[in-house]
Amino acid sequence: MQLTADADPRDLSLGRDPACDVCIASKQVSRRHAVITQGTTGRGRITDLESSNGTRVNGRRVATAELQRGDVIRLGSWVGVVTESPSPFEELGPGLFGGATLQAVLAPLKQGAQSSMPVVIEGESGTGKQTVARSLHAWSGRKGGFAAFDCGATPTARVEVELFGQPTDGFHDASVGGLLSGTASGTLMLNQVSALSLGVQARLLDVMTRGGVHPIGAAAPSDARIVITTQESLASGVRDGRVHQELLAHVHIAGASVRLPPLRQRREDVAGIFLQLLRGLSERGRNLEISPDLIEKLCLHTWPFNVRELVGLTRRILTLHGDEPLLSEQHLPDRFTAVATDPFPSEERNKA
Numbered sequence: 122m123q124l125t126a127d128a129d130p131r132d133l134s135l136g137r138d139p140a141c142d143v144c145i146a147s148k149q150v151s152r153r154h155a156v157i158t159q160g161t162t163g164r165g166r167i168t169d170l171e172s173s174n175g176t177r178v179n180g181r182r183v184a185t186a187e188l189q190r191g192d193v194i195r196l197g198s199w200v201g202v203v204t205e206s207p208s209p210f211e212e213l214g215p216g217l218f219g220g221a222t223l224q225a226v227l228a229p230l231k232q233g234a235q236s237s238m239p240v241v242i243e244g245e246s247g248t249g250k251q252t253v254a255r256s257l258h259a260w261s262g263r264k265g266g267f268a269a270f271d272c273g274a275t276p277t278a279r280v281e282v283e284l285f286g287q288p289t290d291g292f293h294d295a296s297v298g299g300l301l302s303g304t305a306s307g308t309l310m311l312n313q314v315s316a317l318s319l320g321v322q323a324r325l326l327d328v329m330t331r332g333g334v335h336p337i338g339a340a341a342p343s344d345a346r347i348v349i350t351t352q353e354s355l356a357s358g359v360r361d362g363r364v365h366q367e368l369l370a371h372v373h374i375a376g377a378s379v380r381l382p383p384l385r386q387r388r389e390d391v392a393g394i395f396l397q398l399l400r401g402l403s404e405r406g407r408n409l410e411i412s413p414d415l416i417e418k419l420c421l422h423t424w425p426f427n428v429r430e431l432v433g434l435t436r437r438i439l440t441l442h443g444d445e446p447l448l449s450e451q452h453l454p455d456r457f458t459a460v461a462t463d464p465f466p467s468e469e470r471n472k473a
Contacts, residue, residue, distance in 0.1 A: 133157040135196060136170075149174050149197030157188065164189055165203075172196070180421055180462035191388050193420045197465075198413040202389040202420060210393035214256025217249065218394050222387040227253065229377050234260035239329050241349045241372050244381030247429030250350040251310060253381065257348060258308040265307025265345065268300050273313035280321055301328060304345040312350045315363040322365040330371055354380075384424040384431065391420050394428065398435040403443060412449040414462075419453075421460045 134141040136154040145154070151172040159165045168185040169176040177195035178186045188194075192203045208220030213227060230240060234257055242250045251269055258267045275283055286299035300309055314322065329347050349355070355372065358364030372378060384391065395416075399409055424430055434454075442452045450458055 131159065133159060133165075136172075145196065145199045147198045150199055151197070154196050167194065174198075175465050177417075177463060177465075180417070180460060182463040182465070191386070193388065193417060195413070195417050195462075200392070200413050200416045200420060202391075204389050208389050210390060214253070215259050217252050217256045218397050219387065219390045220393070222382055223390065226379055226382060227256075230257050230379060231260055233377055235262060237344065237346055239347045239349070239372055239376035241351065241355060241376065241378040242381065243351055243354055243378065245383050245427055246352055247427035248381040248383060249428045250381060251312070252428075253379075254308065254310040254348045254350060258346075261308065261346065263307050263346065265305050266303075267308045267310070268304045269310040269312065270300055271312045273316035277318070280317060281324075284321070285324065301345050307345055308348055309345045310348045310350060314349045314351065314368075315353075315355075315358040315361075319365050322368050326365060326368050326371060329368075330375075384427045388420050391422075391424075391431070392416050394431055395419055395435060398432060399439070402435060402439055409443070410447045412447060414450040415448055415453065417462065418450050418457050418460055421462075422457055 133143065134153060134156050135143040135145060135150075136152050137145060137147065137150045138152040141153065151170070151174070153170050154172040155167055155169050155176050157165045157167050165188045166185060167176065167178065167183070167188055169183065174197035175182050177183065177193075178188070179193050180195075188203050190203055190205050194201045194203065204221065206221050208222065210218065210220045212218055213224060230253070233240075240254075240257060242253055244250050254269070255267055270283065272280065282299065284299045284301055286302060311317075311325075314325075317325070325347070349372070351358075355364050355369045355378075359366050359369050396411070399411075403409060419431075426433075434457075437454075438448060438452055442448060445452075
């Protein structure tokens, strides 16, 4: 659902009648169910037109209510989310799905994908930083491979070996190649770069700024593109003394930095991601019937663990209830069903 600032505000009708501005083909939606009055500020107000099955906003049944971005609207069996701009849901990259909100955030990465500029991807846990990094690699058309390295999960003594390689058996002309040489002409994603020592960060910076030192035994410097993923900003890491100041400066001057929105800030994508996951994860891709109550609950959830939580929930539902004819809110964990929603009167549920 889109609310737009308009010099000539007008009403937007919703209902089953084809003459409505938004026609909803559902028996539980009245012919003229509700109307949204759009304002010049970009906000609007929804008013129920004495519909049979009622109108809910964020789980509460209303006669009229002001709307803002992210509000969840329920008309009978139809669920919608208020957005600020048209938001077609689509696959933006391999395994990366979203609408206008995510697409706008990723625009700088797509524009510079075929360059060699370093990239920083910030975001809360579970927002899909590695998926975005893989998509960036796909957009770049680089011939080399993609590799992910978790700096915080690797023992300090092994970090330089893993990244840069080292001589073996005491001979300097024999080496174990590190990830920088192994991803030549490819993409190397570094997670939690603040866990690296400042000395290792300085050596990494040398690779990023001048093609770097030759990995031992290699004929040429590594040209791997470096992608840094982090939950906190690099700037906060500099203030805490855990991130090399010149590393931050190099990214600001020569690279690109984006912060992925948490899932709660793009509610309009929740249902689409869930349905896409169901199709991808269910056995033989069979179609599953989904109740609108379940979709509404998903849209109202705050998703503290973001897309990762949604993936885990989908796997859980399919494992425990994938053979049932209808997936409904009763199949959700308590943290979802605890979200309050006013009941629609049972005697009105099936009226048109």
